[in-house]
Amino acid sequence: MNIASLAPLAVVLPILGAALTFLLIRHTRAQRGVSIALLSLTLALECLLLASAWNGGTAAVTIGGWLPPFGIVMVVDQFSSLMLVVSSAVSLAVLVYATGQGMADGDHDAPVSIFHPTYLILVAGVSNAFLSGDLFNLYVGFEILLTASYVLMTLGGTGPRIRAGVTYVVVSVVSSVLFLIAIAMVYGATGTVNMADLALKLGDLDPGTRTLLHVMLLVAFGIKAAVFPLSFWLPDSYPTAPAPVTAVFAGLLTKVGVYAMVRTETLLFPGDTLNTPLMVAALLTMVVGILGALAQSDIKRLLSFTLVSHIGYMVFGLAMSSVAGLAAAVFYVAHHITIQTSLFLVTGLIERRGGSSSVDRLGGLAKLSPMLALLFFIPAMNLAGIPPFSGFLGKVGLLQAGIELGTPLAYALVIGGVVTSLLTLLAVARVWNRAFWRRPTDAEHPDPVLLAPQPVRVAGPGAKLNSTVTLLPRTMVGSTAALVMVGVALTVFAGPLFGLSDRAARDMLDRGPYIHAVLGDAAVAGTTGAGGTR
Amino acid sequence: MSVNLTLLIVMGALYACGIYLILERSLTRVLLGLMLLANATNLLILATGGYAGLAPLFAKDIAAKDYNDPLPQALILTSIVISFAVTAFMLGIIYRTWLLARQDEIQDDAEDRRVAATPSFDAEDDAEVPAETSEFPLTMLGSDGMDISDRGASGADTTLHAGRQADQPPATVLAGGREMPAEHAPAEEKPGSLNIDPSPEGGGK
Numbered sequence: 001m002n003i004a005s006l007a008p009l010a011v012v013l014p015i016l017g018a019a020l021t022f023l024l025i026r027h028t029r030a031q032r033g034v035s036i037a038l039l040s041l042t043l044a045l046e047c048l049l050l051a052s053a054w055n056g057g058t059a060a061v062t063i064g065g066w067l068p069p070f071g072i073v074m075v076v077d078q079f080s081s082l083m084l085v086v087s088s089a090v091s092l093a094v095l096v097y098a099t100g101q102g103m104a105d106g107d108h109d110a111p112v113s114i115f116h117p118t119y120l121i122l123v124a125g126v127s128n129a130f131l132s133g134d135l136f137n138l139y140v141g142f143e144i145l146l147t148a149s150y151v152l153m154t155l156g157g158t159g160p161r162i163r164a165g166v167t168y169v170v171v172s173v174v175s176s177v178l179f180l181i182a183i184a185m186v187y188g189a190t191g192t193v194n195m196a197d198l199a200l201k202l203g204d205l206d207p208g209t210r211t212l213l214h215v216m217l218l219v220a221f222g223i224k225a226a227v228f229p230l231s232f233w234l235p236d237s238y239p240t241a242p243a244p245v246t247a248v249f250a251g252l253l254t255k256v257g258v259y260a261m262v263r264t265e266t267l268l269f270p271g272d273t274l275n276t277p278l279m280v281a282a283l284l285t286m287v288v289g290i291l292g293a294l295a296q297s298d299i300k301r302l303l304s305f306t307l308v309s310h311i312g313y314m315v316f317g318l319a320m321s322s323v324a325g326l327a328a329a330v331f332y333v334a335h336h337i338t339i340q341t342s343l344f345l346v347t348g349l350i351e352r353r354g355g356s357s358s359v360d361r362l363g364g365l366a367k368l369s370p371m372l373a374l375l376f377f378i379p380a381m382n383l384a385g386i387p388p389f390s391g392f393l394g395k396v397g398l399l400q401a402g403i404e405l406g407t408p409l410a411y412a413l414v415i416g417g418v419v420t421s422l423l424t425l426l427a428v429a430r431v432w433n434r435a436f437w438r439r440p441t442d443a444e445h446p447d448p449v450l451l452a453p454q455p456v457r458v459a460g461p462g463a464k465l466n467s468t469v470t471l472l473p474r475t476m477v478g479s480t481a482a483l484v485m486v487g488v489a490l491t492v493f494a495g496p497l498f499g500l501s502d503r504a505a506r507d508m509l510d511r512g513p514y515i516h517a518v519l520g521d522a523a524v525a526g527t528t529g530a531g532g533t534r
Numbered sequence: 535m536s537v538n539l540t541l542l543i544v545m546g547a548l549y550a551c552g553i554y555l556i557l558e559r560s561l562t563r564v565l566l567g568l569m570l571l572a573n574a575t576n577l578l579i580l581a582t583g584g585y586a587g588l589a590p591l592f593a594k595d596i597a598a599k600d601y602n603d604p605l606p607q608a609l610i611l612t613s614i615v616i617s618f619a620v621t622a623f624m625l626g627i628i629y630r631t632w633l634l635a636r637q638d639e640i641q642d643d644a645e646d647r648r649v650a651a652t653p654s655f656d657a658e659d660d661a662e663v664p665a666e667t668s669e670f671p672l673t674m675l676g677s678d679g680m681d682i683s684d685r686g687a688s689g690a691d692t693t694l695h696a697g698r699q700a701d702q703p704p705a706t707v708l709a710g711g712r713e714m715p716a717e718h719a720p721a722e723e724k725p726g727s728l729n730i731d732p733s734p735e736g737g738g739k
Contacts, residue, residue: 070605136609136612140612140616143616147616147619147620147623150620150623151623154627154630157630159634159635159641162627162630162631162634163631163640163641163643164643165627166561166627166628166631166640166641167640169620169623169624169627170556170564170568173568173572173620173624174556174568174571176616177568177571177572177575180575180579180613181575181578183579183609184575184578184579184581184582184606184609185578185582187579187582187605187606187609188581188582193605193609236643236646239645295649295652296649297649297652298645301645301649
């Protein structure tokens, strides 16, 4: 009995929680308790998985008694367990935040009662995608999380959300169909969908067929990860959703796409066949994304564009297919999930405190709420890559790997990366200057809340003012602060984390541990695999 | 692997119709297109299973190659269930769009249009820095070189201290509609845009 054999619980526990919270749909308090407890339990379990992957290397779990090339297999390696831990930590923080928001607003909206079950299903889908060892199960994981995200995206069914939801659903369904077509073609060409088995069999295919399959998969994942030519749906659809939902989408959903791209590139199609187009896409993603961010006046839209832009960094690291580049990309994914989510959470707080998320209407927040200013400042500087923070370390890792590679395209990407970093700084500095530093009266359309006399600041339940809404509930600020602290912790523990990323990158590029864990010693025959652990 | 030609032709026709339909602006047609694409893909998966063989029930006297490949059918079953759920959800959304907007078309993103229409001149970023930036303006100069405190009654109200505003709450609301220099006007929104009329979640709290 190995710790790693508990891996399916990372998917089962949230689904169980979803079922329970669905039964408790009339009991909001019990719902909150159950979902937070189960997600904490999942997080603890995933920490154990990470520890076991750290010590014991890659392990695989077969499900339902079918041997690996045929049955469903879940693989725990350093990359997937790191992703699991980071994603669950982030989703737990967002869940607490959403709970705080629900308590502060009194849960008058009926649809909110389906928030908890849907959210837990989303978490289950994300975990399933990270753990799955075969392409079709990856597809199922994607569909679980996407279907949950459709519901969360259109929560409440207001006009703007439905409009954004339509775009989002159609684009996601098209990308899923592309993925499914790719799976069908892969199965037609090789007769298997198990990724370890595919890693052995795809190499024997005709190069033309292989490139076709490769491109199909990359396009499908590229839409989900919002890589440049396929990224236009994201800034259109994310900003309208409720703040916690946008936060968790920004943190997790695109990263699942990036994760799938990493697996495709390293495990299924090693080598450098498509590295040049990927690098060009990475460069364009970075630059076009950040230029889009500079034009926005709504903070949520601005952050959505920076999200697209920074996906470019990860694709850059991936496209180098060197240990240094991949390690930096792994580190950057972990960093970016945390930072981007905390920025969106802070934006939710800004919207509550300042009455708007448009920088044209905000002002003077630094004076009204210094805590909020601090919570925005740290992750914003982290995102831009200011030296002590993890954003800087991740970018330095990428740039070093790029210079090591030394091709003209790599140098272009290094320059593009630096420029993007500076432009990100410009974008967040604009938000800072306008929303936090200037006086509210200098805003073009200052929100009445900002101009109101001070007492609103301490308005709580039972305050004399007509406002019944707590502007900054403690739970929401606390969970945001916790996530910001996790971001800072990534900086403090960057050394061990980079070590882990480095080993994860080595194992992924080597492919041996993964194939060995899934198919066993007689990997070439692929029939005797006990599916056990190494 | 042998492939059924009829299946392939039907699949191709479904893909063609599906792609044509998802490029429409009408949501119902987009939905139909997505359904056609999903079904075409199901046929594709079916085709990867090869020719139709015997049902995969194990018997000792049947050679392994005579069985049908059961895996593609398992995959199709999963994909049918998923596309069923998505179709139901899409129908819900389309109905909701109809209730809200009384039309079955994809709506434009108002904020997108607004950003696209914003001139590259930014009233705040590109303005000349006022000569006096202290909190207690005596002669604070705007970008037009005129004294800011001269700009009408409502503008002057907002620069007064907070105690005065507490007596007159409506004055703070008026501050949004203060008079502006003409060169700043293009950066302002037209009535009815998002910023004037905040989203249901945006303002008010």
